[in-house]
Amino acid sequence: MLSEPTTGIVTDPAPRSLREAWVALAGLSAVFLFEMLDNSILNVALPTIGRELHASTTVLQWVTGAYAVVFGGLMLAFGALADRFGRRRIMLIGLVLLGVASLATAFVTTAEQLIAVRVAMGVAAAMTTPGSMALAFRLFADDGLRVRATTLISTVGLVGLAIGPTAGGFVLAIAPWQVLLLVNVPVAALAIIGVRFGIAADDPAGLHRDPVDVLGAVLGTATVVFALVAPTLFVNEGASAWAPWTATAAAVVAAVLFVVRERSVRYPLLDLKLVAHPLVSSGLAFKAAAGLATAGLGYLVTLQLQLDWGWPPALAAAGMLPQVVVLVAGGAFVSPFVRRVGLEHAAWISAAAVVAGLAVYGLFSRFGYPWVAIALVLVAAGMRVVGVVAGVNVLRGLPENRTTIGAALTDTATEVTSGAGIATTGTILAALFTGDIATTHWTVRQTAEFREAVTVAGLTLTIVAAALVAWGFVRSRRV
Structure with missing residues (x-):
């Protein structure tokens, strides 16, 4: 007789092998593939994008930088929302947003529009990427299977990271650069199918009902955003410029306020x-x-x-x-x-x-x-x-x-x-x-x-x- 899982995610017995959970793992692997493949495959196309959209070097930097900053800044907030309202639910919403934002690439005519698309994709990544590990962990009751599942998911992503630049170069030789982002559409579709049919909806017992700490989310996001922007400013403008130090100071102040908030509020983020x-x-x-x-x-x-x-x-x-x-x-x-x-x-x-x-x-x-x-x-x-x-x-x-x-x-x-x-x-x-x-x-x-x-x-x-x-x-x- 199989014991009931202790993770609170499903009411069926926990899978006893990776094969029993292959549908879910395929979907979660597709999520991680998107994160790893996205920036690596796009970097190859930056010179082409710059010529076709008449973008400066600074603007091109924000084509990739906007995604990274939004992604990194919003992960904590969406992680807290997922634990409150449902991990699978937030994951599926993020995957739909990813598909829609990727489709919008076909209609981009300016660099500013492309940056807006990248921001939307960063939001989608923040909604989905942490959930891929959390759902894989909660899918199994055994730590050994958890390690094997996480290894499988990360391996798929790393393969995408490795082949991204080469694949992107081949695609650019025969197709417009927009195809590099449109490839996220089938990836998102695969992930939606795997998550929707391979993972049961969260058991309410596995979620919390604490109020959302909105101010904590804002301060946490600000801390991470400034912490991610500051290194780029140091590299681009040098340590003698005022901008990187201002961003660093803002990150420190936001971090201090975040800690004070989380230590004093009844329901912290x-x-x-x-x-x-x-x-x-x-x-x-x-x-x-x-x-x-x-x-x-x-x-x-x-x-x-x-x-x-x-x-x-x-x-x-x-x-x-x-x-x-x-x-x-x-x-x-x-x-x-x-x-x-x-x-x-x-x-x-x-x-x-x-x-x-x-x-x-x-x-x-x-x-x-x-x-x-x-x-x-x-x-x-x-x-x-x-x-x-x-x-x-x-x-x-x-x-x-x-x-x-x-x-x-x-x-x-x-x-x-x-x-x-x-x-x-x-x-x-x-x-x-x-x-x-x-x-x-x-x-x-x-x-x-x-x-x-x-x-x-x-x-x-x-x-x-x-x-x-x-x-x-x-x-x-x-x-």
Whole structure:
């Protein structure tokens, strides 16, 4: 006799295998595929979009930036709404919005209209992406199946991330750029079918009935939005400009007000006592370290291969293949590794691998590509595991009626620290490198400055990531 599931999502017995839940997993995988495929496939088309829509470099930056800022800023708010009004319901509404916004691309004639479409798609992503992990977690009663389901979903997304640029290039050779966004329509349709018919409506017992903390949602959104905008401003305008510091100050003020609000209101958007749970706080620390490392390392390696070593773009893309291969193929090793060492140990061991990869890059990357490849492999391997197990641990540490905001919290931590990683590397490069970094021919002095900046930036990221992992490790030992 099967026991009733303890997740509160369905009244039928929990699936005993991934195969029994294949319809739901297909839909949830399509959701994650959209998130991973979207920006990677669109970046290839930015020069074409700029020519056809007569868009400046700044406007083109907002074609991708508007999506990221809206997506990151609204995840907490929609995560809280999903836990209050129904995870499947919010997911389906977001998928319909995604399909409609993607269809609107066919009628875009100006860059401003395209940015509006991207904003709508960012809202849709905020409504759907955290829910994909929360629903996958709640679909199963067994932690092993939860890990396998999350690994499967993330692998599908990472395949989309890997093939996105190449597929986008082929599409642009035979079709207009609008097709790259119209592909989201069938993806959304597949996700709607999978979620609608594979996942039962939420049991009211698995939802909470607390009033929505509107002011907390506004302050939380403002905090994340300013935190995501500030790194871009630091990279584009430099540390001497007033705009990045103003955005940073606004993020700090909004964060302080958010904490004060959440500590004082009776029904907070995010109960900070829950965040302090060892499983939750350690998982967030590990996810933050991975986000910081992956974004910072990717930014540095791209510049090093093309600007310092003079590799053409195609060869530089090939130079990133070790990371892509590990991210995609590494999914097969996540579950066996977790079974061998356990969820808690898997989280900190994989996070430590990320730190080790950063240290290798910071200390040895100037001695040749093999060291860069080793760094890419270590960071990718660590991120592949920690991306699954840290997220599962966060949800394990939360009440059943707060799982979606927990998933949103892990995604938000990754988004914010990814921006911080790029801002840190960009600021250090700007401080140590004299002249225009994009010039074709560097002087001997500029080459030495760049290599010094790479070492300083790599080791700075290593220290910060190591501090996050150490703190997460200490917290995880209290589980």
